[in-house]
Amino acid sequence: MNLRLFWSAFCSLIFFIIGYSIVKMSLFDFLFPWQEKSIGTLSFYLIPISFAVVSFLIAFFSWRWLYNSLKFFLNKITSFSLFDIFLPLLGLFLGLIISLLITWPLSFLPLMGILKLIPLLFNLVLGFLGVYLALKKKKDIENTLKLFSKFYQKASSLVLGISDKQHVKNVAQVNNYSKIIDTSVIIDGRIQDIWRTGFLDGHIYIPSFVIKEVQQLSDSTDPMKRTRGKRGLEILNSFKEEAKEAIVIEEIDYKGLNGVDEKLIKYAQGIPNSSIITNDYNLNQVASLLNVRVLNINDLANAVKAVVLPGEEISIQIVREGKTPGQGVGYLEDGTMVVIEDGKNHISSQVNIAITSVLQTSSGRIVFGRILS
Known part of the structure; x- marks a missing residue:
């Protein structure tokens, strides 16, 4: 008043x-x-x-x-x-x-x-x-400022006695190493294992609104969501303790935006040449439309799975019956499902099979084979 x-x-x-x-x-x-x-x-x-x-x-x-x-x-x-x-x-x-x-x-x-x-x-x-x-003329002004920035960088490299090629390399190293992880990656947990292998270098950014979403999941009345949220907090604490300075947690929020995905894209747009690491298909698609680089862990997992070719012979254990009558199902070491023709009678047995075909689907690969006589 x-x-x-x-x-x-x-x-x-x-x-x-x-x-x-x-x-x-x-x-x-x-x-x-x-x-x-x-x-x-x-x-x-x-x-x-x-x-x-x-x-x-x-x-x-x-x-x-x-x-x-x-x-x-x-x-x-x-x-x-x-x-x-x-x-x-x-x-x-x-x-x-x-x-x-x-x-x-x-x-x-x-x-x-x-x-x-x-x-x-x-x-x-x-x-x-x-x-x-x-x-x-926002776009034109932005392009002009970028042009002046590149000119300044080249001029600085000449003044400091650094070759232009080396200077560009250094700039690329600084800019391209920024990674931003979302809630799905934290809960998934594989990000920590990938980091241990050395394939992820540079800083990994975690905005505070992502941590807030994980915390809300851990406080949910839904048992499944609560379990996922608690798992995410445990993984996050373990990852931060192990990675130490590589993890950067920034206190930031965008009150004008509602969804975490929107905030994450806005945050990534503010960090030059950064990448969002996610398992979320929808976030992957929207970020790509807005020219934000996305790294999908599921795509990485599919890319590093063992390659099997038609005609190749492998040994596999049949663990259950398939959907089609007479079929049996087994799994490779990397989790790839193998459907074996006439494998129903060999459940719980180790058999030698010949690969007949490989089917690539949106959820991964399915290998088909038949038992060698």
């Missing part, structure tokens, strides 16, 4: 000054030509007081709407990147500079009445135009 009264009083003071300025600058006769040419003492004070009272009432009764609008605006602007905020400010600054250069000669002219508002009009029009053009 105190803030509401303060805001209303502030608006009242501002509009009292505006009303007083209208009378003082002799703008009353121009704005209200149907009134008498000279205004008395009562009108001299009545106009600014009227402005102050009306503005106080408007500010007081519109406070709730203004407060909610300001809150929404602040939540929205915190979801923007620094470049998105800086760009319109740059356009506004350049527009006002141009307006100043145009209106500066007018300051030497004896402007009277409404003509005194010409500099203000130029500021409004050119300021708006600067912001509009900056947003409209």
Whole structure:
């Protein structure tokens, strides 16, 4: 309530000054030509007081709407990147500079009445135009800044005596090593084993909103989700303890965005040449559409599975019956399912089979074979 009264009083003071300025600058006769040419003492004070009272009432009764609008605006602007905020400010600054250069000669002219508002009009029009053009040409400005950045990097390499090829190599090493992991990867747990092999180097970033999602899973009333969440926290603590400085946990959130996937993509866009490591198919597809690099652990697992070719002979244990009558099912060491023709009668037996075909599906590979006589 105190803030509401303060805001209303502030608006009242501002509009009292505006009303007083209208009378003082002799703008009353121009704005209200149907009134008498000279205004008395009562009108001299009545106009600014009227402005102050009306503005106080408007500010007081519109406070709730203004407060909610300001809150929404602040939540929205915190979801923007620094470049998105800086760009319109740059356009506004350049527009006002141009307006100043145009209106500066007018300051030497004896402007009277409404003509005194010409500099203000130029500021409004050119300021708006600067912001509009900056947003409209955002892509061109971004490309230009990248070009200057590359030029600066090359110039720096020459000054420091580093060859251009070596400099590019160093820059690539710094930029391409940033990895960001999502909730599915933390719960999956294989990320720690992959890191141990040395295939993942550089820093691994974990935003705080990803950890928050894992924590929410661990507090879920659903037993399955709660188990997955607790497993994710255990793996995360173990991974952080083992990887130490390689793990970077950053306190960040985007209040204007709802889903963790949206926040993760926004976060990745703020780190140059970073990659999202995930097992989530939907996140994989959306990130690819937005030109964010994705590393899928399931794709990696499929890529490193043992290669078997039609005609090759292997030994395998048949563990259960297949869906089709007479078939038996076994598994390779890497978990690849093998469907054996006429293998039903050999369940729990180790048999030699010949590979007849290999089928690649969205969930992995299926190998088909027949028992050697």
